[in-house]
Amino acid sequence: MILVKRFLLTFLAVVAAQVAFAQDVSVWRDLANVSYKIGEDDFGELYVPDFSEKIKSLEGTEVTADGYIIPFEGMFKPEHIILSSLPLAECFFCGAGGPETVMEVMLKDPIKYTSKRVQVKGTLVLNEKDPEKLMYILKDAQLVSK
Numbered sequence: 001m002i003l004v005k006r007f008l009l010t011f012l013a014v015v016a017a018q019v020a021f022a023q024d025v026s027v028w029r030d031l032a033n034v035s036y037k038i039g040e041d042d043f044g045e046l047y048v049p050d051f052s053e054k055i056k057s058l059e060g061t062e063v064t065a066d067g068y069i070i071p072f073e074g075m076f077k078p079e080h081i082i083l084s085s086l087p088l089a090e091c092f093f094c095g096a097g098g099p100e101t102v103m104e105v106m107l108k109d110p111i112k113y114t115s116k117r118v119q120v121k122g123t124l125v126l127n128e129k130d131p132e133k134l135m136y137i138l139k140d141a142q143l144v145s146k
Helices: 002-024 027-031 053-058
Strands: 034-041 044-051 062-069 080-084 102-107 118-126 136-145
Touching: 027 053, 027 062, 053 118, 062 136, 102 118
Parallel strands: 102 136
Antiparallel strands: 034 044, 062 080, 062 118, 080 102, 118 136
């Protein structure tokens, strides 16, 4: 009987941890709810993000996101990475993913590149004005797990 109780408690703890992890990384679901409007800059027309109220409510808050580090040839900086919610073959730069599936991450401490999924936590900043940057930026971020 004691063995069954221990198993049950361990099982419940694992399920609770998985649910908590899933809630932490659900930020991608919220960030996907973005639309675009036509804007202009010095070079002509461009698509400008039109953030939903849910996304706007996340700005300035600490969020956790999991994903894959996108290696740009000669551009990988261990303290400034691009994180994709999708694997490399499907990401915004290489596959069918949209711009809402990637974010710039400014890390407090440098990390080493890995092709495995990582999890980071930081303060979300929304960018709708600077076309040289991604529309989602995570500042003061730290690696939570790899």
